[in-house]
Amino acid sequence: MTAVFGDADEAVAGIADGSTVLIGGFGMAGMPVQLIDALIRQGATDLTVVSNNAGNGDTGLAALLAAGRVRKVICSFPRQSDSWVFDGLYLAGKIELEVVPQGTLAERMRAAGAGIGAFYCPTGVGTPLAENKETRTIDGRDYVLEYPIKGDVALVGAHIGDRMGNLVYRKTARNFGPVMATAATLTIAQVGRVVETGELDPETVVTPCIYVDRILDLSEAEAAR
Amino acid sequence: MTAVFGDADEAVAGIADGSTVLIGGFGMAGMPVQLIDALIRQGATDLTVVSNNAGNGDTGLAALLAAGRVRKVICSFPRQSDSWVFDGLYLAGKIELEVVPQGTLAERMRAAGAGIGAFYCPTGVGTPLAENKETRTIDGRDYVLEYPIKGDVALVGAHIGDRMGNLVYRKTARNFGPVMATAATLTIAQVGRVVETGELDPETVVTPCIYVDRILDLSEAEAAR
Amino acid sequence: MTVAPEPAGRTAEHLDRGPLSRDELAAVVARDIPRGSFVNLGIGQPTMVADHLPADAGIVLHTENGMLGMGPAAEGDEIDHDLVNAGKIPVTELPGASYFHHADSFAMMRGGHLDVCVLGAFQVSERGDLANWHTGAPGAIPAVGGAMDLAIGAKNVFVMMTLFSRDGTPKLVPECTYPLTGPACVSRLYTDLAVFRIGPEGVTVLETYGTTVKELASRLDVALRTLGGW
C-alpha cells in the first residue's frame, strides 16, 4: 500500500549505499527536486544514477553529484550548457559514464518493469555505442541486444496523486516518470498535491497505484514550513 | 492525415486478399463489429486474423470466419462457450490456429509498433508453446525468443475520436486497441462519435493521431440510415 | 511482500470440518491474502475469493483485460458491456481504479508486480509445476489466455482445486501428465481436503479438512512433509 508523506526526509528514508537510483525529468521538467534534495540530506552514497541528463546548474541532480554521492551515471545526454558539475567530475576521472541512446534508455527500463529479459534494438547499430554488444540480423535488418535497467529506487515527479498512489502528470513533465515507476523496487513520487481516492478519473491515470510505494505531497510539505 | 468516414464500406475499402488483420476487442468489449461486418461485405479473403478470441456467437469475427475468409487465426483463447463457428472450422481442419499466451500476443504487437526486432520473454518457457523456439538463460532465468506480429490492417473499436485521429477508449474496452493501432500499416478505428480537433484533453489521449489512418464515425453512420 | 503467516507452528488437522465446499475453500484462500496486496483472481472458481476479502483490507484486484481496482460483479443497471473481467463477466469499478491497455496490463503481470494470483488447475506437481490450460486430448482445442503470464509473473501463485478428480485420481502428482502452463511456479495449493505449501523443500501439508495427513499420504503418490516436526 502506498504511504503518503508530508516530509521529504521521511519519504526517502532507507535508501541504501550502492543503490541504483532512477531519476525522472527531462531537463527540469518532471525533475523531482525535493526528493533529490532529501536524498542528499539522507546521505546514501556510491550510487548509480540513471537519468536522461547529468544535472543542470548547481541544484537537484547536479548537487547530488557535487556532494560526491554518485559513482556512475547512466544517461543519454550529459553534456549541456549548464552541466559544469558533471563535466568537472567526468574530466577529473571522478565519475563513470555510460551513454545510452535516449530511446534505448527508456526501453531498457520498460523491459525491467515488464519482465522482458532482453530485446533486439535497431538503435545504435554500426556506431561506437554498439561496440562489444551482441548483434543479430532479423528479416534483413541489424539489431543490437539490449538488457533491462532495473532500479533499486525511482524518484519521480508527477502532477497529482491520490491516496492510493495513482498518478497523473502534466504536459511534457510526464517524460520518464511512468517508465521509471515500473522499473524500480521502491518508487517514490513527489506530487504537487494529493487528492482523495476516487477523485482522479480512472481513464486518465497514467501511473497505476501498483507502481507507487511512497508519495511526497509537496502542498503538505509547503504548508508544514 | 486521418480520413473520417460516415460509411463503413468506404472505411474498409482496399483491404487486400492475404492480409494480416489485427482485430481489437476482448470478448465483445472493444470489438469493432461494424468494421468487421464491412470487411465481410468488402470480400477480402485468405486473411490471417490476430485477435484475443476466435469469435463469439454468429456475429462479428465469427461471421467473418463463417464466410470462409480466414486462413489462420492467431489468438490466445479460441475456445469459449459460444465459439462454435471457430470450433467447427478447426475440428474440420479448415482453419489454422496459432495459440499465443495473451501477454505475449500483446507484446509481440507492441514490438512490431515499437521497432523491436525480437524479445526474450519468460512466458511459456517449459511448456508446449515454447517448443521449437529459441531459448536463453539470462541472469539465471529462462526466456523464449519471441518475434513481432505486424498487421497489414488493424480494426479497432474506440470510444471517441477527433478529426485529426486522436482516440480515447472506455473502461476495459480499451484492451488491445491501442497496441494494435501501433502495429499495423493501415489502422482503421470505429468510434461512437467524432469531435472537433481540440475537444479531447491532450493529457488523456490514449492513441495519438499518428497511429490512425481512418476513422468510422458510428454516430454519422447511424444518422445516415 | 511476504505472504501471510502460516497457520501456527504445526500442521493442523481439522477433523471437525468435512471436505471444504467451494465457498469455504475460497474463504481459506482469502484468509491468506495479505492486506494491501495486488491480486489477480483469474477466471471461474478463483473469482469467488473476492467475496471473502475484507472490505477494509486494502486489497486491489487486477483483471488482465486492463484494469486495477475491479469491484464486484455488476447487477441490473450497473451492467456495462465495456466493463468486464477476464471471464467477460460484467463487473464494477471501485474508487481508485485505473484502466490501461493490454500490453501495459501484461507488463504489470510479467514484470512481477502482482503479489498474488489465484488459478484453477488440472494438475499440480510436487515441484510446483502447473497444468491448467490444455488436456492435450486429441480434438481438444488449445486455449491459454493469460494463464501462462500469471503463472510466471505473480510473486505468489496460489492454486485452488479439488485434490482428487471425480474418479478419485490425485491431481497433486509427482509429474504432470497434462501439458504444462508453467514449471515450478505454484507456491500454495488450496484443496477441499488440505492446504499445501510447495517449495524447493518439497510439499508441506499446512492444514487438512476432514482427513488426516496419514490418510492423504496413503492416497497421494507424493512425499508429504508436515510443520512442527511430526
Added chain:
Amino acid sequence: MTVAPEPAGRTAEHLDRGPLSRDELAAVVARDIPRGSFVNLGIGQPTMVADHLPADAGIVLHTENGMLGMGPAAEGDEIDHDLVNAGKIPVTELPGASYFHHADSFAMMRGGHLDVCVLGAFQVSERGDLANWHTGAPGAIPAVGGAMDLAIGAKNVFVMMTLFSRDGTPKLVPECTYPLTGPACVSRLYTDLAVFRIGPEGVTVLETYGTTVKELASRLDVALRTLGGW
C-alpha cells in the same frame, strides 16, 4: 508516405541566389516536407524549419520528450516549464496535441511512424552515414540524446548543415571520420550551397545555390550525379 516531388526533371543551378542563409535553408527544407506529415525537428538549427511550414499543411510536430502537436516557442505568459521541446526550450501546444511517456515516444520514433526528421550533422558520407553526436576528440564528453533513435527510426532523414566547415573542409565525405550516429540513414542533405539526394545509386545533386555542380565536384571528394542526364 512519399516525400515531395523532386525539383523538376533536372538538377537546377540557382546562380541568381548566393549561398543560402540558415533561414533560407530552413525554408527549402520546409518546402520539401509533404502535407500531413508527422515530423521531428530535433534540436537547434533544424527547429527553424517550423517557422516555414504553412499553417494549413496539416504537418504535425513530434518532440522526443513526449508530445505530438507541438506549437511554436512560448513567449511571455505562455511559458510553462512543464512544456518544453527536445532542446528544453518552452514551447506551446496546438489543438489535437497529445502527451505520452518516453518509452511510448521512442516507440513511435523507432517504430518508423515519423515521416520526416531533420537533423544537424558534423559529417554525412556518400552512403548516407550520419555523424552528428560526438567528435571523438580526447576529453570530449559524449552525449547522444535521441539522435540515434531518429536516425534509424524516421522514414526520411533530412540533414541540414553547411557543406564546408569554416576551414573549408567538406562535410559531405567519402567516409565519416567522426563516430557514426547511424549508417546509411540520410536520404536528403540540405546545405547552404546545394541540396543532395542520397541513396543506393549514390549522391545526386538536386539544386545548387550560388555555385555550379562542376564547382562542387571540384571541391568535394565524392562522385556527384545529376538529374536530367547531364
